[in-house]
Amino acid sequence: AQSVTQPDIHITVSEGASLELRCNYSYGATPYLFWYVQSPGQGLQLLLKYFSGDTLVQGIKGFEAEFKRSQSSFNLRKPSVHWSDAAEYFCAVGAPGGSYIPTFGRGTSLIVHP
Amino acid sequence: EAGVAQSPRYKIIEKRQSVAFWCNPISGHATLYWYQQILGQGPKLLIQFQNNGVVDDSQLPKDRFSAERLKGVDSTLKIQPAKLEDSAVYLCASSLGLIGSNEQFFGPGTRLTVL
Numbered sequence: 001a002q003s004v005t006q007p008d009i010h011i012t013v014s015e016g017a018s019l020e021l022r023c024n025y026s027y028g029a030t031p032y033l034f035w036y037v038q039s040p041g042q043g044l045q046l047l048l049k050y051f052s053g054d055t056l057v058q059g060i061k062g063f064e065a066e067f068k069r070s071q072s073s074f075n076l077r078k079p080s081v082h083w084s085d086a087a088e089y090f091c092a093v094g095a096p097g098g099s100y101i102p103t104f105g106r107g108t109s110l111i112v113h114p
Numbered sequence: 115e116a117g118v119a120q121s122p123r124y125k126i127i128e129k130r131q132s133v134a135f136w137c138n139p140i141s142g143h144a145t146l147y148w149y150q151q152i153l154g155q156g157p158k159l160l161i162q163f164q165n166n167g168v169v170d171d172s173q174l175p176k177d178r179f180s181a182e183r184l185k186g187v188d189s190t191l192k193i194q195p196a197k198l199e200d201s202a203v204y205l206c207a208s209s210l211g212l213i214g215s216n217e218q219f220f221g222p223g224t225r226l227t228v229l
Contacts, residue, residue, distance in 0.1 A: 041222065042223075043205060044207075044220040045220070046218070101170060102218075104156030107156055
């Protein structure tokens with residue numbers, strides 16, 4: 001079975017600074033990988049996903065993530081954080097084929113200081 | 115395009131009471147999911163429907179939880195009787211179909227507090 005680890009519960013950055021949120025997965029082959037964002041009181045929104053091909057994936061809101069097979073990682077990055085990026089971020093892994101059920105990590109809470 | 119609708123947004127009940135949540139997916143989406151999100155954790159899948167059939171309910175506590183999607187459109191999740199540990203946000207999501215590349219769209223969730 002697949003699993004996801006997000007080692008950072010909270011991350012604090014200053015507005016305008018760069019951001020990297022860590023995600024490590026466990027799966028026997030190349031999984032489907034996702035990053036979601038959840039703002040307070042709202043449902044999850046997909047930021048980006050990786051299924052195959054180019055290991056650097058561009059998403060919405062200026063986010064990108066890089067799949068590194070050797071490190072079993074799929075870290076999320078943004079070069080310059082805006083105050084509106086403060087939210088909960090979830091990494092998820094899914095098994096290719098079949099019913100596509102992502103397993104979510106526990107989430108990382110991003111705090112942005114002015 | 116209207117998103118996934120859920121109601122109520124908040125519910126407070128006493129333990130051993132019953133509660134029901136409603137979800138209306140995006141029009142045309144065949145697949146519907148119910149997730150439980152406990153505070154400080156990621157969402158956990160409870161049940162997945164394809165049209166009005168159950169695809170996966172392996173993590174649904176069937177002694178107290180039930181769900182239906184009778185006409186293949188909207189869905190109801192019920193808890194009877196509720197326990198303290200059921201306090202969570204219940205998220206509904208939908209997607210066009212099952213196969214991997216379909217994006218899930220999430221509703222705003224129902225926050226349940228069991229006292």
